[in-house]
Amino acid sequence: MAQAASFYRLVRPKMVEGDVIKIRGGSFVPAESAELGIVDKILVKSNTQDSVSQIQSTFMNDLQQLSFDLKQVTGRSLLLIDEFGKGTNENDGIGLACGVLEHLLNREDAPKVIAATHFHEILANGYLKPRPQLQLxxxxxxxxxxxxxxxxxxxxxxxxxxxxxxxxxxxxx
Known part of the structure; x- marks a missing residue:
């Protein structure tokens, strides 16, 4: 049976990454309780800083970062996606974000995913359909x-x- 992908919209996915590392090391995390399965990798697509020294746009850097993560992810990975698609026009950003999330939801070996977005239209317009493996x-x-x-x-x-x-x-x- 394929593992269910879990998607959450959180403000701070990087905090989750830090907490996962702390839990694995036996350190304290500020929580009443936590259940965490074994992960083989923690992959993060987070916002990058703009710089005049970069030849590529912020959006191109985001695409490359997520592309790398999607090639590395397994069914036992934790993938954190923070504001993907924000660096381009709204319609393209929504389409790309939906495409990535649909791809991850439809994988037979779906990873655990935490995605943060301000694209409320994804749900409001039904671009991403509710399903058992999708937690919002x-x-x-x-x-x-x-x-x-x-x-x-x-x-x-x-x-x-x-x-x-x-x-x-x-x-x-």
């Missing part, structure tokens, strides 16, 4: 409706909620 969630926020209520209209609560967000929040600058 979001990080909770408090939205201040009154303009004078808070300096910033969004307060990040840093609390994970195990269901997809039903409303889209946009920042107004």
């Amino acid at each position: 969630g979001h990080m909770e926020v408090r939205v201040h409706e009154e303009p004078g209520e808070a300096e910033d209209q969004i307060t990040y609560l840093y609390k994970y909620s195990a269901n997809p967000r039903t409303t889209i929040i946009s920042r107004r600058h």
Whole structure:
């Protein structure tokens, strides 16, 4: 039987990477409990810094990084994807992100995947269909409706909620 891929939308996938390494080393992690299977690799596609010294665009660097990870990933790997597709136009980014996630979901030896994205349209428009091996969630926020209520209209609560967000929040600058 193929292993189920797990996808979560989290704010900080790099924190998960650090916690996995700490757990493997027997160190303390700030959690009530944790269940973690054996992983053979921890692969990370995270945002890269722009630099004028780089010949390639940030988006091209992201593509190369994810391409490398997809070639290395196995059914026992943990793949962390942070904001893939953010460095290009929105429609292309959504399409590429959906393509990568569909590819991973359809693999017979699906890895464990944690993906963070701000592309709410993926779920809102049904581009990624619900299925048993897909687990969705979001990080909770408090939205201040009154303009004078808070300096910033969004307060990040840093609390994970195990269901997809039903409303889209946009920042107004």
